[in-house]
Amino acid sequence: MDKFIGIFEEKLTPIAMKLDGNRYLSAIKNSFMATMPLLIIGSFFILFANLPIPAYTSFMENTLGEGWQRFFTVPNDISMSMMTIYVVIGIANDLAHTYKIDRIGAIFSALAAFLVLTPLHTFQDADLGVGIPLSNLGAAGLFVGMIASIFAVELIYFADRKGWVIKMPESVPANVSKSFSSLIPILVVIVVFNLIRIGFEFTSFDNAQSFIFENLQTPLTRLGSSLPATIIVMLVEGVLWAFGIHGSNIVGSVMQPIWLSLTAENATAVANGLDIPNIVNYQFYSNFIKVGGSGATFGLVLLLLFLSKSKQFKAVGKLSIIPEIFTINETMIFGIPIVLNPILLVPFILTPVIMTLMAYFSMSSGLVPLTNGVNIPWTTPPIISGFLVSGWKGAVLNIVQILVSAGVYYPFFKTADKLAYDTEQANEQLEQQAKNNTRFTEQGIVEKG
Structure with missing residues (x-):
């Protein structure tokens, strides 16, 4: 077993480390983390507009009149509905920091690149001219925004390495000189992306966003929203954690853009009074799979707290x-530990899969409402989180999941707890024996004296 674990760790760890250290995945992950507070705040306004409480709805309608929900939609429109703008800024800023180039220039270039590729809408009223639909700045434009941001910063970095800059005399103020030094790199970005836009106009897709949405984003979101793919992702995350690698970070850098776009689709549907389309999304993952964190360990901490015989396990609990x-459980993962523990790793990897199946079939069968797109913090306690995203039935599902997770962990916990307890008893006996030997020796010395 130890040999197998050693081989597996030797092969798996370098791959995981490369993924975790990839500058593009890292920039995407950091960008979403930076954007998350804005998305959370914006999506909460959708909750305020759609609380499933008749008395609240009646009060708001009587106070603000029909269509009162519109008072809550603007914060959501400038956050969730325009999420790609913020993601583009975050990616460009992170990559510019990595390459040690001008951040403002990189951000402006990335935004320009994305907007050049974003299709415009011509209004029927000629006086209104053209505009950008919010949908193109939200979930639908997410992947083209990420790609455009990365490619734009790469072009800026390439131009910087080649020395394609206008150098002004030293007598010119620094801010003026800096703006001129960015002139040629930004020109390169706009010219290249404009050529890309023109090229797509000669295709059946008409624009780059449609091409990427249909050929990349839609297949990935369909895959990411499927039950088999979600189970595979949970297994990969669990296996990475098994070797002390932060599986959530690595999986999140790949899956978070997909899951958040699915969340945005749910939020849009709720805001427009439409049927919620997606079972699997970021809220499903955060609140109905990771019940208590990675490994769905809420049931385990209750076992540690109330049923442990081992002093170590009781203290960890x-x-x-x-x-x-x-939902922060690193103290258990590294304190028991679960990492490289052949007994507790089995339920640690298995329980999230069971949580996935429970939540998926509860929602697909209609027993529990689908998540409403409210992007609550991942640190929201279970039961409360279930209520906020799926109503009282979501809270009940969380309670059942905690009980089931405790049941899954129980036989493995009992075995691990007994081993720890027996070890503690043996150590205490050895300590007591050592104390007795010391006392007898001291008595013998006194008698001889």
Whole structure:
């Protein structure tokens, strides 16, 4: 077993480290993390506009009149509905920091590149001219925004390495000199992306966004929203954690853009009074799979707290319960430990899969409403999180999941706890024996004296 684990770790760790250290995936991950507070705040306004409480709805309608929900839609429109703008800025800023080039120039170039590729809408009223539909700045434009941002910064970096800059005399103020030094790199970006836009106008897709949406984003979101793919992702995450690699970070850098675009689709549907389209999304993952964090360990912390015989396990349970309520469970993963623990790794990898199946079939069968697109923080405690994204039935599902996770962990916990308890007893006996030997030796010395 140890030999197998060693071989597996030797092969897996370099791959995981390369993924985690990839500058593009890292930039995407960091960008979404930076954008998350804005998305959370914006999506909460959708919740305020659609609370499933008749008394609240009646009060708001009587106070603000019909169509009162519109008072809550603007914060969502400038956040969730325009999420690609913020993601583009975040990616460009992170890559510019990595390459040590001008951040403002990189951000402006990335935004320009994305907007050049974004299709415009011509209004029927000629006086209104043309505009950009919000949908093109939201989930539908997410992948073209990420690609455009990365490619634009690469062009800026290429121009910088080639020395394609206008150098002004030293007597010119620094801010003026800096703006001129960015002139040629930004020109290169706009020219290249404009040529790309023109090229797509001669195709059946008409624009780059349609091409990427139909050939890349739609297949990936369909795959990411499927049950088999979600199970595979959970297994990969669990296996990475098994070797002490932060599986959530690595999986998140790849899957978060897909899941967040699915969340945005749900939020848009709720805001427009339409049927919610997606079961699997970021809220499904955060609130109905990771019940208590990676490994769905909320049930395990209850076992540690109330049923442990081992002093070590009891101490870990007391230390972990408060963080666990907020889905932070590293104290257990590394404190028991679960990492490289052949007993507890089995339920740690298996339980998220069971949580996935429970939540998926509960929602697909109609027992529990699909998540409403409210992008609550991942640290929201279970039960509360279930209620916020799927109503009282979501809260009940969380309770059942916690009980099921405790049941899955129980036989493995009992085995690990007994081993730890027996080891502690053996150590205590050895310590007591050592103390007795010391006391007898001291008595013998006194008698001889």
